[in-house]
Amino acid sequence: MAQLDLRVIKTRELIEHAFLECLKEMSFQNMTVKDVTQKARVNRSTFYKHYQDKYDLKDCVVDRVLEEFTQGLDVTFIEKKFLGDEEYYVLLRKSLERIYENKDLYQLLWNCYLPQRDVFQEMIEGGCKRLEQEIRRNRDILDNRKEIAGLYSHLFVGTMMISVRWWFSDGKDMDVDTFTRIMLLHMDEGIIQTLRGHFAY
Numbered sequence: 001m002a003q004l005d006l007r008v009i010k011t012r013e014l015i016e017h018a019f020l021e022c023l024k025e026m027s028f029q030n031m032t033v034k035d036v037t038q039k040a041r042v043n044r045s046t047f048y049k050h051y052q053d054k055y056d057l058k059d060c061v062v063d064r065v066l067e068e069f070t071q072g073l074d075v076t077f078i079e080k081k082f083l084g085d086e087e088y089y090v091l092l093r094k095s096l097e098r099i100y101e102n103k104d105l106y107q108l109l110w111n112c113y114l115p116q117r118d119v120f121q122e123m124i125e126g127g128c129k130r131l132e133q134e135i136r137r138n139r140d141i142l143d144n145r146k147e148i149a150g151l152y153s154h155l156f157v158g159t160m161m162i163s164v165r166w167w168f169s170d171g172k173d174m175d176v177d178t179f180t181r182i183m184l185l186h187m188d189e190g191i192i193q194t195l196r197g198h199f200a201y
Contacts, residue, residue: 012050015040016061019054020108028058028114055115062117065102065109070126072098075134078141093180096164100176103168110165120165127157156187 018040022031033054037047051057074091099106109119131153136146145152160183167179 008050011042011046012060015042015047015050015057016064019057019061020105023108023112028054028112058114058117062109062114062119062122065105065119066122066126069099069102069123070130073127073130075131078131078134078138089180089184092184093176096180096183097176099164107168120161124154124157124161127161128153131157159186 015036018036019031021039022035026035031054033044033047036054036057037044040047051060072095074095077088077091106119106123128150132149135141135149135152163179163183167174171179
């Protein structure tokens with residue numbers, strides 16, 4: 001059974017990798033199941049054992065990427081009393097490094113048209129949901145703040161993701177250490193103080 005499960009996992013990984021490779025070469029609209037199977041070097045019957053059609057494959061790929069992204073976010077930072085804490089820097093950097101490692105994948109999915117899916121927005125919403133749950137569980141956060149936990153989670157995750165998108169497209173020369181420290185200062189001091197101040201990062 002375990003060997004069979006491993007074969008299934010490997011086959012699905014092969015097909016999903018082929019799907020992403022096809023996305024680099026053609027639009028989703030023009031992509032066919034044949035394109036994917038040829039790229040994966042599997043036959044059509046193997047494809048249809050795992051996916052209903054290319055739309056089902058698309059959703060499986062996107063759902064997996066979203067799951068890995070949200071699980072990779074470290075939301076324990078809200079337990080830290082001082083954002084300047086070096087431990088918090090390490091936590092934030094670790095999350096940003098994980099995002100950066102998937103830069104090519106994320107940019108591919110952000111920039112191509114996938115029917116009924118907006119991967120960038122779904123990543124924001126997935127991250128917000130996870131952070132909101134953490135805020136509501138935290139005993140040190142006041143109840144009136146928890147009532148608007150959704151706002152706080154969108155302020156953090158939305159700002160982070162928009163900043164990451166800029167970093168990937170326009171801030172290519174900025175290393176992860178610099179980006180992390182700017183994000184940390186922004187969260188600790190606020191955008192106006194960060195912009196006008198003379199903070200070393």
